[in-house]
Amino acid sequence: MCGIVGIFDLQGQRDIDALLLLRMNHSLRHRGPDEDGLHREPGLGLGHRRLSVIDLASGQQPLFNADRSVAIVFNGEIYNYRLLMAELRQFGHVFRTNSDTEVIVHAWEQWGEQCVQRLRGMFAFALWDRRRHQLFLARDRLGVKPLYYGQASDGTLLFGSELKALLAHPAMPRTLDPLAVEDYFAYGYVPEPRSIFQHALKLPPGHTLSIRAGQPLPAPRQYWDVPFTPHAHASEAQAGDELLARLREAVRIRMVAEVPLGAFLSGGVDSSAVVAMMAGASASAVNTCSIAFGDPAFDETRHAELVARRYGTQHHTLQAGQDDFQLIDLLANLYDEPFADSSAMPTYRVCQLARQRVTVALSGDGGDESLAGYRRYRLHTREEKVRRVMDPLLPASLRQSLFGTLGRLYPKADWAPRFLRAKTTFEGLARDTTDAYFHSVSILGDAMRARLFSSALRHQLQGYRAVEVLRRHAAASPAPDALSQVQYLDLKTYLPGDILTKVDRASMAHALEVRSPLLDHELVAWMSGLPAHFKLHCGEGKYLFKKALRPMLPDSLLYRQKMGFSVPLASWLRGPLRQRLQDRLLSPTLAQCGLFEMDYVRHLIEQHASSRRDYSAPLWSLLMFEAFLRQVLPAAATPAIVVAPAMALD
Structure with missing residues (x-):
């Protein structure tokens, strides 16, 4: 298990800053304490942190094919790699290691983008093919392993196993996405493909993304x-x-x-x-x-x-x-x-x-x-x-x-x-069916979110509701019955x-x-x-x-x-954690971001503390949002926290 990062010049073949690539890679050192590796060439930088599990002696990354025209950084495990290795040897492929990472490289050489169809396991990887001038990102079918990507203001594409790798680059904008704020307070997380930042996205499960310099960034392609x-x-x-x-x-x-x-x-x-x-x-x-x-x-x-x-x-x-x-x-x-x-x-x-x-x-x-x-x-x-x-x-x-x-x-x-x-x-x-299920899984219902959000945030949302996440998946669902339909929605979101x-x-x-x-x-x-x-x-x-x-x-x-x-969150927030909850939610951090009606925040705290209502889930959501603002955006002034105009997904 590992961490991967990368910088790709969308405009050409500019040199990649070695210190920036190192900083991004270092941000993921917890994911791979055993080894690290970097590769740079004009227009491309790849980084990898390794947790050694299989092929301890020779599984270092980035890993290359024989003529070094194909390079990969990979996070995950391919459980059928030995079967694939035997099959690829029949096509004439020669292996230098016993690692599942090298299997992906040879599978790419043999089957191209369809190689993901042959992989059984959990994975997120970035593969660079110099001959095709192609960067290929892929994520496993169910989203076990994460992969973020986003466009920086300097015209590069950044990607990494965690959002912090992108944020380690100074050209990565930190503008909040208002639709992601709405989604978060409905679901308790930000569903794919959005992230909390407008310029960063998650590659959805079961999708790939094929990128070439000088061409517009395409939409991800679903393969499963x-x-x-x-x-x-x-x-x-x-x-x-x-x-x-x-x-x-x-x-x-x-x-x-x-x-x-x-x-x-x-x-x-x-x-x-x-x-x-x-x-x-x-x-x-x-x-x-x-x-x-x-x-x-x-x-x-x-x-x-x-x-x-x-x-x-x-x-x-x-x-x-x-x-x-x-x-x-x-x-x-x-x-x-x-x-x-x-x-x-x-x-x-x-x-x-x-x-x-x-x-x-x-x-x-x-x-x-x-x-x-x-x-x-x-x-x-x-x-x-x-x-x-x-x-x-x-x-x-x-x-x-x-x-x-x-x-x-x-x-x-x-x-x-x-x-x-x-x-x-x-x-x-x-x-209706989808709206009813959305209501059952929401942390805060529509009426609560309307009361919680400031007029400025409601204006930025332009009528958007988080139920659209479920509606988008429901429209594509192959599920044949009511039970299967909501199972499908959970498999795609929760x-x-x-x-x-x-x-x-x-x-x-x-x-x-x-x-x-x-x-x-x-x-x-x-x-x-x-x-x-x-x-x-x-x-x-x-x-x-x-x-x-x-x-x-x-x-x-x-x-x-x-x-x-x-x-036991409800009792914790009424008992020994009550004062700390109040101190955090009524602190300047939450009030000054301009996203919330603070009178309603006080109402939630008072109602829960009195045991008249159980507002533990909404209060915890606010508590974690406040911690996000304070820990992830500590240097951001209020204007930098203001959300950007809402942008719907394609």
Whole structure:
């Protein structure tokens, strides 16, 4: 696992400043503490930081082909590289190393841009072909590995594994994107392809970008999407057996490493299944790591310990405490843009714990999105059934008016179970499918964002709403049913924008490589084609997966209520962290940026502190935004923080 950076002259072949390239590369030293490498030639500079995992002796980068006309910097792992190496040798290719990086170079020589279709793994890379005068950027299908790029004011294209690499270049503009601010306060992260800065973008998952000097910067090209192509099975039992067989293979190929290897074990279904598969494939005890919380409502360690004992793992647990609030500023620097998932704190700690014993850790990420593990899927499909029944009886406009009015009039009951919150139900029924799902995943709803944002920011938005992110993906979705549709939306937004971003930054902060078997693209494609009732059945998510796992894991773990990997944020913000919250949100940093109505910020603080409302998620979002302004833009004067005119994506 590594970090990559680069500078490409879009106008010609000007010399690349060696010190600037070195500064960009040095900003990612945490991603690759073992080695670094630089390459410069007219119009191009490439940089690489290496965390050695495979081919420790000869995998240095940038790596070149035989005549040095092709160069690559690569972050990730290609799990089928040995098969590709054997195939490429049949075409006459000669290998100088045993690294997966060199396989990509030869695959490019053999198949050109189509080489990405042959790669099975997680990757982000930049490849330079001098003969074709072509720079080629690529990102893996599901967005496990990140890749940012942007145009600097000096006419160069900058790219890197993290946004901080671009910001290390003085010609990279730091103008905030108003649409990204709107997106952030809706989702808690900035979804692809935007970043918080207007001139920097993320290469979307499953996309490539081919660039030539002297030509306009093209739009990224999609090479893969989650297919959701239905496939039939003779029986439920056969489908379950095939699911486990495919997962077992995905785990096995991710256990290849020349360094110590282990796993995260949260006590949930997905991580427990991965550990069970690892134990079956390993001759020695698996190293496992968990995070404990003092609040039993958030603590899953007893379930993790049950799995650890069953499979004889070398298990280690770390207690997370309220002092982890001290991580806020560190997290702001790690993520480079506002990021409001509070589980970033325990994720950081579990990566820290794991790195004390291993260099590679397997995780259970991806199971909820592919196998319908989130509770919101159950609630959304129920609402969707009601909408379908009502559609022939009530025109959409009448339904929106009727239930919208009921939703406004009905009192809000945060304290009640979701199914008793009639206000939430009425509001959901008043919306169309995509808008209803957007409302269910929003950190701040439309009305709250309107009250929070200053008149200047609302003017800059020009009517833009963050739901357009979901609408854009919904319009391209191949999903055949209501459940698959929202799974697709999460696979395109929440998974890469939140879950994978969180894990990548937290793990790389400790030079730890994380591999996710449930995100194997062949497995994800197969799971997407399962019938909806194999995923969500009679209100039970992961139905087929859990049933297939019953011989391997206890029912008390498989069928308990899902907890999620979260922290007791509401009580923390009312208790020992209350004063610090108030000090940060009412400080000059937030007030002077000109983006918010500070009276409404005070209202959120007071309502939450009094326990009249639970505003922990909005308050945490503001807290992380304030930390971003203070940590990432510390030298920016107020005029530099003012957002630019809104620009819609193509």
